Structure formats: structure tokens, C-alpha cells
Amino acid sequence: MDIENLILTYLRKHKEVRTVDIVKKTGFSRAYIHRFLKKLQDEGKIILVGRTNRARYILATSKNILSSKPLFWRRTLTNKNLLEDVVLAEIKRETSIFYRLRKNVVDILDYAFTEMLNNAIEHSRSKKIFVQIEKTDKLIKFKVNDFGIGIYNDIKRKFRLKNIFEAIELLLKGKQTTAPEAHTGEGIFFTSKVADILIIESSSKKLIFDNKIDDVFIRDIKKIKGTKVSFEIAINTKKNLSSVFKEYADENFIFNKTKVIVKLFKLGGQSYISRSQARRVLFGLEKFNRVILDFKNVDTIGQAFADEVFRVWKKKHPKIKISYINCNENIEFMIKRAKFFRD
Numbered sequence: 001m002d003i004e005n006l007i008l009t010y011l012r013k014h015k016e017v018r019t020v021d022i023v024k025k026t027g028f029s030r031a032y033i034h035r036f037l038k039k040l041q042d043e044g045k046i047i048l049v050g051r052t053n054r055a056r057y058i059l060a061t062s063k064n065i066l067s068s069k070p071l072f073w074r075r076t077l078t079n080k081n082l083l084e085d086v087v088l089a090e091i092k093r094e095t096s097i098f099y100r101l102r103k104n105v106v107d108i109l110d111y112a113f114t115e116m117l118n119n120a121i122e123h124s125r126s127k128k129i130f131v132q133i134e135k136t137d138k139l140i141k142f143k144v145n146d147f148g149i150g151i152y153n154d155i156k157r158k159f160r161l162k163n164i165f166e167a168i169e170l171l172l173k174g175k176q177t178t179a180p181e182a183h184t185g186e187g188i189f190f191t192s193k194v195a196d197i198l199i200i201e202s203s204s205k206k207l208i209f210d211n212k213i214d215d216v217f218i219r220d221i222k223k224i225k226g227t228k229v230s231f232e233i234a235i236n237t238k239k240n241l242s243s244v245f246k247e248y249a250d251e252n253f254i255f256n257k258t259k260v261i262v263k264l265f266k267l268g269g270q271s272y273i274s275r276s277q278a279r280r281v282l283f284g285l286e287k288f289n290r291v292i293l294d295f296k297n298v299d300t301i302g303q304a305f306a307d308e309v310f311r312v313w314k315k316k317h318p319k320i321k322i323s324y325i326n327c328n329e330n331i332e333f334m335i336k337r338a339k340f341f342r343d
Contacts, residue, residue: 001026003022003026003028003033003036004036004039004040006022006025006026007022007036007037007040007046007057008040008045008046008059010022010025011046011057011058011059012059015058015059016049016056016057016058017056017057017058018055018056018057019033019034019037019055022036022037037057040057041057041093042093044060045059045060046058046059046060047059047060047069062100069094069095069096069099070094070095070096071095071096071097071134071135071136072095072097072132072133072134072135073091073094073095073097073131073132073133073134074130074131074132074133075087075130075131075132076128076129076130076131077128077129077130077131078127078128079120079121079124079126079127079128079129079146080127082121082129083121084113084114084117084118084121085114087117087131088110088113088114088117091133095133095135096135097133097134097135097140101140101235104237104238104239104240104241105140105233105235105237107240107241107242108194108233108237108239108241109140109142109233111190111191111194111241112142112191112194112195112231112233113133113142113144113231115187115188115190115191116142116144116187116188116191116229116231117129117131117144118187119144119151119187119188119227119229120144120145120146120148120227120229123148123149123151123154124146124147124148124149124150124151124226124227125148125149126146126147126148126149126226127147128146128147129144129145129146130143130144130145130146131143131144131145135235137235138234138235138236139196139232139233139234139235140232140233140235141230141231141232141233142230142231143228143229143230143231144228144229145226145227145228145229146226146227147225147226148225148226148227149226150202150203150224150225150226150227151167151171151200151202151227152164152167152168152171152202152203152205153167153202153203155167155170155171164203164204164205165205165218166280168205168207168218168264169264169265169280169281169283170283170284171188171207172207172216172260172261172264173189173258173260173284173285174186174188174189174190174248174255174258186255188200189248189255189258190244190245190248190255191231192209192211193211193244193247193248194233194239194241194244195209195211195231195232195233196210196211196212196232196233196234196237197209197210197211197212197230197231197232198229198230198231198232199228199229199230200227200228200229201221201224201227201228201229201230202224202226202227202228203223203224204220204221204222204223204224205218205219205220205221206218206219206220206221215296216261216264218264256288256289256290257288257289257290257291257292258285258288258290258291258292259291259292259293259294260281260285260291260292260293260294261294261296262281262293262294262295262298263295263296263297263298265277265280265281272298272300272301272302272305273301273302273304273305274302274304274305275304275305275307275308275312277305278304278305278306278308278309278313279308281293281309282308282309282313285320286317286320288320289319289320289321290320290321290322290323291320291321291322291323292322292323292324292325293309293322293323293324293325294324294325294326295324295325295326295327295328295331296325296326298331299328299330300328300330300331300334301330301331301334301335302334303334303337303338305334306331306334306335306337306338307338309322309338310322310335310338310339311338311339
């Protein structure tokens, strides 16, 4: 007996079906019939509506999907044997958020959501994780909030840094992970590139990646426990995940390039003058084959700063290509002077 075809034929005639309807029609057990219903549901041919004694199935037509499945999903999850891909599959099954999205958007959401949830699962030490995702006319956005140690505190402790700000600086460069045996440290870096807006709040700082205006900000916030991640992407975005990967990877698909935004390394009213400031900018960059320093919104740099970056550090790492963008004539003069003495 073709149980799957029987179920679909029944649905075309009666519009909806319960497990008991097929049990009565075939004489098979509920458990046996449920296997076929679950298979058809997983294949996207039917939709489960309602729960427990009100559970029923309908055909997965466009009209039924949009009318029966919500555009919003929210859960507080217990962080025990929790798997990010299983959570994502549940969201796709229970909502119409991903319905008819273009492939490039689905790829971005699949990557960003699983990376951010995995970070919370494996690094936060939080017993509970709050997840929310919703779709509007123009946007899809999600939140992953944990109540654990906090991402900046975790990095600060593992790398023995002086303060939270130095932890943020290290995070921005990419390839930085507190669990190198299990992670490459690429997740947040690439998620920050594919998002329209990515916000990471922890301790007393909010890190904002705003790719709509191509800028990054750090803001003070009221101190919080754990880490709050907010992600936003336009439904009609033309961004492509593979293109972003290629931009920062070599021909072997190895992540080996990073861009450092120099303005974020300014503390208080200090200018970019000293060697110690340059060393903060350069910390951790030896992991890359190519480094781009972005001097956007930086007025000038000191001779010692330029010398440390473009002569001393470059001499120690001759195989690493270091370049710069968005320089005014004052900065360019200092850089060329340092390179002249190096050569």
C-alpha cells in the first residue's frame, strides 16, 4: 500500500487530515502512520497545524504556508546537548520565515545564525540561551542572548589582556578564538561582513557593525551579564556569502586576510603616536598573510607609530603583505618615510 500517496490524495479531497483518519483507513498503528506523515512534512509537502489532540496536517501550498505558519519565532533554550542546526531546522519547519527567500539570503542566514548560536552554546557557559527571529516586509533579524561569562570577558581572560577594550580590538581582527582546538575564530568576523547590521553587547560595551554606512562603532552601555547578539539583513540584499569568503581567503579557501580599522584603537584623547599604540594595533596579525590598515577618520599618525608598523613589524614578518587605505597626505607622508628607512 502506498501510504504517502494515500495521505496526499486524502488531503486533496478533505483539505486536512489527522493521524487517526489514516489509521482508520489503513488499519496500521499510529506510530507507523506517523512515520509517513513526518516524512512528507520533512519533504515540505504537508504542514503540521496545531498540537497534541488538535494536531492536523494540510497541503503545503503557498496560501497554506503563509496563512498557517508565523513570521516570528522565540524560545528560551536549555543549553544541554543543544545543537544549532537542529534549532535552525525547527525554525524552518515551524515558521514561514525562510519561505521563498532567495538562495543568497538563505545562505547568509544559515551561516550567521548557526555561527552565533554555536558561540553561545560552546563559549558562554550559560544554562539558558534566548533565541528570537522574525521577518518583516523588508528585513529578517535575529537575536541570540546568553547569560554567561560574556564574550569580552572571556577573550580578556584567555589572552590575559588589560581591559575589555583590548578584547574588542582583538575580536575585530578575526582568527581569534578562546577554544582553538574546536574553532577557527572566523565566525564573528565573517558574520560581521555579511550582515547589514551586527551588534554585540557584553559587559559595558556595545560593538556595532553597520555595513549600510560601512563603519564600526563602540558604545558604552549599562553593564549586562552574558552576551547579546543582534543580526539584521535586508530581504532583497544582493550580498553573497561565497563572495565575502573569497574576499578574505586565498585560492585554497584559507582565511588569511583581515582589515583593521585604526580609529577604533584610540583611547581617550590620545593620538596615534607611540610604539605601544602601534603594537596594540598589530597584536595577533601575524596569523594572516595580508593585512589592510584602514585610516578612515584618522587625522595623523606619529613617526614612532609609523616606524613600528611599516619598518619594525614588517621586518619581523617579511612574508606578510601590509597595505593601507583611506590615508590623508599627513599619514601617507609618515608611512612613506618609515618605508624609506626600512628599504
